[in-house]
């Protein structure tokens with residue numbers, strides 16, 4: 001079979017391709033910023049980081065991977081949303097307390113006053129929001145009490161003006177001070193994430209916006225499970241500190257596996273929110289988002305990121321004046337009533353971009369890395385066709401090399417600049433082009449717009465460049481050049497260049513959708529990223545737990561999932 005037939009191209013299409021007028025006037029190039037397909041993004045750009053953090057909001061997986069959150073986002077919890085609170089009596093808390101969105105996550109806190117009974121129950125309150133709650137979301141693993149990596153930097157800077165490593169586990173002060181700080185803005189609570197999402201609620205009284213739906217005295221996990229009737233009481237789960245100050249919940253030494261499984265269920269429940277759209281019980285207002293990756297707001301963080309990997313991006317070196325600017329912007333966002341924003345659904349718009357490119361880039365990466373039985377020409381043609389398919393909505397009829405001569409055009413790809421520009425600008429052209437709409441954008445929306453533009457600009461630059469190289473090498477199914485002018489050695493070097501470009505682009509985008517267990521986990525397993533407070537191999541070389549990598553873990557016996565490997 002002819003390799004092009006493999007690609008599903010009919011002879012008619014080929015004929016049409018051949019018959020297309022190959023000599024056309026150069027396409028207009030209206031905008032000078034679309035001149036250089038070789039211009040790589042500035043290393044200090046953060047558009048890709050803003051893009052990825054925003055696209056990861058409310059999702060457990062990416063925020064477990066990168067615990068160091070960089071955003072603070074006003075949000076709403078709609079009326080009639082259930083929240084759970086485990087405690088040792090049936091009373092509503094009189095002080096700010098933690099609630100969870102899933103009962104699996106409140107279970108470990110469900111308890112009872114100490115008794116000398118062999119079996120006790122434990123108290124779990126189910127609350128329901130009686131009005132929309134105004135909350136503030138800290139992204140990342142913002143409820144993880146880890147000294148390293150800065151998961152709590154943003155909230156600590158907000159309330160304490162500094163990141164004090166000694167206060168890493170100062171949770172009572174943290175919740176009290178957050179609630180005190182937010183009082184003047186009418187904030188009801190704070191959304192954070194650890195094994196699962198939690199909402200710190202400031203007020204459980206009748207003004208607080210929650211009502212008690214049920215106070216249940218549940219079959220207790222430690223007493224009943226660890227000590228069935230007639231058996232001696234087993235020691236409770238042991239909470240310990242590892243030498244680095246990382247809190248571990250050690251397996252219950254005298255217990256039964258089900259106790260571990262019940263605690264493990266917090267991780268399982270968190271995994272329900274792993275991927276887009278995440279935990280939809282909270283509605284974010286992106287038009288009032290504050291990002292520490294916004295270089296116009298916090299330029300002092302640029303040098304501290306220089307040469308650092310993303311895991312190590314911290315906020316604690318922010319300058320005093322930048323912190324004032326951040327707090328001022330946040331306070332404006334929380335108080336301004338006159339600017340409701342443009343109405344653009346940024347979350348969806350961002351996700352459209354991820355949908356359009358995530359699996360296609362992954363497929364290209366696979367094709368570039370596989371050596372199947374096809375020869376290099378045939379494989380290259382398959383990839384070139386994929387590139388054309390990805391760019392198809394943006395390739396004008398007139399876009400083709402001028403003149404059609406591989407040896408003279410390969411050094412000049414300006415004919416493809418309009419493809420790059422259309423691909424990169426189509427999703428936001430309307431916003432840029434309508435002054436009324438543009439004037440409605442809040443400061444936060446301008447940040448979102450710029451990040452989206454920077455991200456699509458780079459995606460489209462690389463894809464267009466790759467496609468152009470393929471065209472010049474005579475690989476494109478619809479622009480036929482003289483095949484004799486493209487020796488195999490040349491094809492090989494085109495493929496090598498493609499491989500590098502895809503790798504660099506995917507590294508730059510760094511989307512967590514590409515981070516998965518390979519091969520896929522079995523039905524008895526769960527794909528897992530090291531999650532506070534359970535770190536697998538925490539003593540492994542190079543502090544691997546600080547750079548979470550996915551692995552399959554067992555969901556139940558023969559050994560408990562929570563045992564440190």
Ligand SMILES: *[C@@H]1O[C@H](CO)[C@@H](O)[C@H](O)[C@H]1NC(C)=O
Nearest residue numbers: 113114115116117118119233
């Ligand atoms: C339990 O403790 C109470 C006092 O708190 C005592 O009166 C009672 O005898 C104890 N019961 C058992 C079974 O030890």
Ligand SMILES: *[C@@H]1O[C@H](CO)[C@@H](O)[C@H](O)[C@H]1NC(C)=O
Nearest residue numbers: 042043044045302303304306
């Ligand atoms: C990036 O930021 C660093 C630190 O501020 C600066 O030294 C460097 O010149 C910047 N790089 C570019 C390309 O602007």
Ligand SMILES: *[C@@H]1O[C@H](CO)[C@@H](O)[C@H](O)[C@H]1NC(C)=O
Nearest residue numbers: 303304305306314316317318
């Ligand atoms: C950031 O601050 C820490 C102390 O808080 C200091 O050790 C470190 O050198 C600073 N890093 C930069 C890049 O300024």
Ligand SMILES: *[C@@H]1O[C@H](CO)[C@@H](O)[C@H](O)[C@H]1NC(C)=O
Nearest residue numbers: 365366368369370371503518
């Ligand atoms: C490339 O292929 C090799 C061998 O099949 C594999 O080990 C590696 O993980 C692949 N890399 C990517 C990025 O898919």
Ligand SMILES: *[C@@H]1O[C@H](CO)[C@@H](O)[C@H](O)[C@H]1NC(C)=O
Nearest residue numbers: 403404405406407408409482
């Ligand atoms: C392509 O350009 C080269 C260099 O200018 C020239 O030698 C060659 O004849 C041209 N080929 C065709 C098919 O026009």
Ligand SMILES: *[C@@H]1O[C@H](CO)[C@@H](O)[C@H](O)[C@H]1NC(C)=O
Nearest residue numbers: 026027402411412413414415
């Ligand atoms: C590439 O081609 C364009 C349009 O044909 C032309 O304006 C430009 O000067 C060329 N660039 C180079 C480096 O030859």
